[in-house]
Amino acid sequence: MKKLNITNGMLVAMIVNMIYVKAIGVTQGVLARQIGQDMWIATLLGTLQGIGILYITHLAMRRTPDLDMIALGDRLLGKGFGTVVALLIFLFFLAAIGPVMITFVYHLQDYFLPEAPLSLFIVCALLVGALGCFYGLEVIARLALIGCAFIFLLNVLIVIGSFEEFDIRNLLPVLEQGLPRTLAASLHFDVDCALASMMAALVLPMLKSPQKEGGKVGMLGIATSGLMVIIWSILEGAVLSAEVTSRYTISCMKLARNAHIGEFLQRYEMIMIALYSISALFQVMFCLYGVSVCTARILRLKSIRPVILPCCLMLGTLGYWIVKDHFRAIVYLERYWPWVALPIGFGLPLVMLGLRLLMGRRLKGEAAAQR
Amino acid sequence: MSEADAIVRWGKLLLAAGVLLLGSSCVGVRQINELAIVTAVGLDVGKKPNTVRLSAQIIRPADARGQTGAPSGGTGEPIYSVETEGASIFDAIRNLGRFSSRRVYWAHNFLIVMHEDYARQGIQDMVDFFTRNHELRMNTWVAVTPDSPAELISTITGLEVVPGEAVDSLFRSNHVAGLAPGSNMRNLEESFLSVSTEPILAKLMLRPRGISNKKPEEQGSLEQVELGGAAVFKEGKMLGWLTPMESRALLMFREKLASGIETLPCPGDQDRRLTMEFKDARMDVDPGYSKGDIHYRIRVKMDASIVESGCAKSIASIREEAEALLAAQVKKRIERVVERAQREYRSDFLKLGEVFRNSYPVEWRGMSGHWSEVFSEAETKVEVSVRVNSAVLKAEGTGVR
Numbered sequence: 001m002k003k004l005n006i007t008n009g010m011l012v013a014m015i016v017n018m019i020y021v022k023a024i025g026v027t028q029g030v031l032a033r034q035i036g037q038d039m040w041i042a043t044l045l046g047t048l049q050g051i052g053i054l055y056i057t058h059l060a061m062r063r064t065p066d067l068d069m070i071a072l073g074d075r076l077l078g079k080g081f082g083t084v085v086a087l088l089i090f091l092f093f094l095a096a097i098g099p100v101m102i103t104f105v106y107h108l109q110d111y112f113l114p115e116a117p118l119s120l121f122i123v124c125a126l127l128v129g130a131l132g133c134f135y136g137l138e139v140i141a142r143l144a145l146i147g148c149a150f151i152f153l154l155n156v157l158i159v160i161g162s163f164e165e166f167d168i169r170n171l172l173p174v175l176e177q178g179l180p181r182t183l184a185a186s187l188h189f190d191v192d193c194a195l196a197s198m199m200a201a202l203v204l205p206m207l208k209s210p211q212k213e214g215g216k217v218g219m220l221g222i223a224t225s226g227l228m229v230i231i232w233s234i235l236e237g238a239v240l241s242a243e244v245t246s247r248y249t250i251s252c253m254k255l256a257r258n259a260h261i262g263e264f265l266q267r268y269e270m271i272m273i274a275l276y277s278i279s280a281l282f283q284v285m286f287c288l289y290g291v292s293v294c295t296a297r298i299l300r301l302k303s304i305r306p307v308i309l310p311c312c313l314m315l316g317t318l319g320y321w322i323v324k325d326h327f328r329a330i331v332y333l334e335r336y337w338p339w340v341a342l343p344i345g346f347g348l349p350l351v352m353l354g355l356r357l358l359m360g361r362r363l364k365g366e367a368a369a370q371r
Numbered sequence: 372m373s374e375a376d377a378i379v380r381w382g383k384l385l386l387a388a389g390v391l392l393l394g395s396s397c398v399g400v401r402q403i404n405e406l407a408i409v410t411a412v413g414l415d416v417g418k419k420p421n422t423v424r425l426s427a428q429i430i431r432p433a434d435a436r437g438q439t440g441a442p443s444g445g446t447g448e449p450i451y452s453v454e455t456e457g458a459s460i461f462d463a464i465r466n467l468g469r470f471s472s473r474r475v476y477w478a479h480n481f482l483i484v485m486h487e488d489y490a491r492q493g494i495q496d497m498v499d500f501f502t503r504n505h506e507l508r509m510n511t512w513v514a515v516t517p518d519s520p521a522e523l524i525s526t527i528t529g530l531e532v533v534p535g536e537a538v539d540s541l542f543r544s545n546h547v548a549g550l551a552p553g554s555n556m557r558n559l560e561e562s563f564l565s566v567s568t569e570p571i572l573a574k575l576m577l578r579p580r581g582i583s584n585k586k587p588e589e590q591g592s593l594e595q596v597e598l599g600g601a602a603v604f605k606e607g608k609m610l611g612w613l614t615p616m617e618s619r620a621l622l623m624f625r626e627k628l629a630s631g632i633e634t635l636p637c638p639g640d641q642d643r644r645l646t647m648e649f650k651d652a653r654m655d656v657d658p659g660y661s662k663g664d665i666h667y668r669i670r671v672k673m674d675a676s677i678v679e680s681g682c683a684k685s686i687a688s689i690r691e692e693a694e695a696l697l698a699a700q701v702k703k704r705i706e707r708v709v710e711r712a713q714r715e716y717r718s719d720f721l722k723l724g725e726v727f728r729n730s731y732p733v734e735w736r737g738m739s740g741h742w743s744e745v746f747s748e749a750e751t752k753v754e755v756s757v758r759v760n761s762a763v764l765k766a767e768g769t770g771v772r
Contacts, residue, residue, distance in 0.1 A: 111505050
């Protein structure tokens with residue numbers, strides 16, 4: 001059977017799409033509530049930590065370049081442990097549907113279609129997601145490439161549209177709350193990076209040469225995402241002010257509503273949201289893919305196709321329940337989701353690296369025996 | 372390809388087309404001919420206690436397009452103005468639906484104008500409503516008026532047939548006169564939520580400035596909307612007014628004041644006048660802190676041109692005196708607005724708290740809770756330097772009068 005391959009560019013695009021969607025608005029609102037105008041510094045610190053965790057993920061997997069993290073678990077401590085790893089990643093992507101749907105639905109429903117039923121957004125997103133999963137990772141990765149190009153356009157539009165109101169005094173004083181609090185706040189951006197690290201845990205082996213380039217490409221993906229997101233956090237702080245940013249669930253839409261190019265072109269957030277939607281749909285798609293892959297592995301199925309529909313139902317129900325109540329959504333986003341995302345997204349690669357170091361000889365022996 | 376495969380393919384294509392057509396259909400659709408497009412809103416205190424009176428200027432697209440007058444089928448009235456009351460702004464808007472034949476649509480609103488009495492009661496409700504509403508633009512202009520808001524938003528001003536659009540143009544060309552802040556929803560929300568800066572809003576009023584073409588002898592018989600001055604706020608409530616000239620000084624603190632004119636007596640001749648236009652006014656505010664006392668050094672630098680001279684002497688010979696006169700005038704205006712902010716209103720609408728916070732974040736923490744008291748005691752020192760560097764088209768030099 002031909003091995004499924006994704007290019008280095010596709011992986012970078014996937015990481016950018018995975019982080020960017022939530023980080024430019026929802027995360028910046030959370031950061032502004034915690035540390036005010038220093039949200040861009042927290043984003044920068046989070047990016048550096050994200051680069052670190054992607055490298056750790058790569059280190060954990062590079063000696064067995066053909067194995068994803070679940071298969072690596074199987075190899076390290078047997079099938080039982082592999083199932084535990086699959087369960088953890090399953091739990092991660094299941095819980096991730098909360099913030100992913102919050103981002104997708106609140107952008108579209110609150111700002112453009114307030115009278116449309118919530119179920120419409122959930123069903124549409126999952127339908128597109130299911131279609132992507134059905135056709136496989138290569139299709140998802142290609143969509144990410146398009147999404148990445150749109151993200152670039154979106155950033156260009158927002159910079160042009162906001163530049164006139166840019167007031168650098170709104171970003172001062174720097175580190176007003178101190179470095180420790182800014183570092184603590186950066187955990188909210190780490191949560192977004194955790195999405196990328198768990199994605200890498202599943203897709204790194206699909207690179208053409210993961211052993212050589214997996215780490216480099218992964219780190220480049222996080223750095224690019226950080227760069228794309230910091231543009232928004234600086235603009236939101238300088239144009240809107242931290243106080244205003246902190247008042248909104250989707251603060252990037254607040255900035256987008258302010259944007260105008262000269263006097264003639266105003267209210268072009270509809271164009272921006274069209275560019276943004278590809279990335280938002282990619283996130284939903286990958287959450288569904290992650291849950292489906294883990295379910296198939298737990299049930300020892302060869303293909304993910306039979307489990308796509310049940311996984312859709314699961315994600316749809318949970319997503320609907322979270323998004324239905326704005327208060328519940330914010331509590332989930334700020335309190336519960338980080339407690340799932342960080343231990344799994346950052347903890348699992350660390351544990352796997354530790355195990356790999358401890359059991360390196362066994363892995364080597366098995367590899368030699370297989371040869 | 373077999374026939375069965377072809378049927379399956381066509382079936383898939385039809386299914387996809389069906390999904391596209393149905394999926395992207397009419398959820399939440401609002402046709403343009405079903406909308407009542409609001410271009411200006413007035414807010415006032417209601418007749419009953421604890422109520423809001425809301426007036427809305429709604430555009431009649433058929434009558435507003437092209438020229439004034441009644442196109443076929445039109446009424447000749449480019450706007451339809453209505454007024455309603457409610458327990459809250461939202462309630463008043465919903466009450467509009469009782470008699471408006473079309474659904475009210477806010478996305479093209481140019482202006483929100485509040486009556487002075489409404490603003491004095493507090494604007495928290497208004498800021499919250501108009502920023503919570505997803506339809507509204509954040510660059511909608513916001514102003515306060517001592518006149519009736521309903522009358523103001525229905526008064527045709529300038530060349531535009533839609534009053535809201537006319538006021539929008541007034542604000543856009545505001546930098547020419549520079550006598551009122553360009554207050555919009557975005558900067559109002561920013562200063563309203565700020566811990567250090569108080570909001571300031573532009574003042575609009577009705578003045579008999581227009582001359583009727585039919586009765587030109589009745590000069591000033593037509594009321595026009597005039598933009599000049601500002602309303603000062605503290606803790607969300609309006610405290611009072613600034614004059615247009617005080618507002619010009621205020622703009623140096625809050626916005627980039629591109630230019631402005633000052634008319635001064637000629638040096639050595641009080642009966643004649645010299646008009647100077649300043650450009651590129653640049654203000655630096657340096658805060659200082661020692662032993663619990665705050666002081667500010669406010670420095671202004673500007674270039675100026677002589678744009679009108681009735682002086683008997685040559686411009687070259689009075690240049691330095693003209694510079695000193697303009698500097699003294701600007702300094703007086705700045706000191707006046709600082710004085711009113713500190714002593715009369717005790718409201719930091721000059722963004723001095725923000726400047727202090729940016730330079731002394733640690734000290735700021737101890738003062739942010741009672742900043743208005745600390746601010747009113749701060750010392751200020753104003754320095755203005757002017758350089759007259761042009762007499763526009765006229766040659767100026769020794770021997771030229």
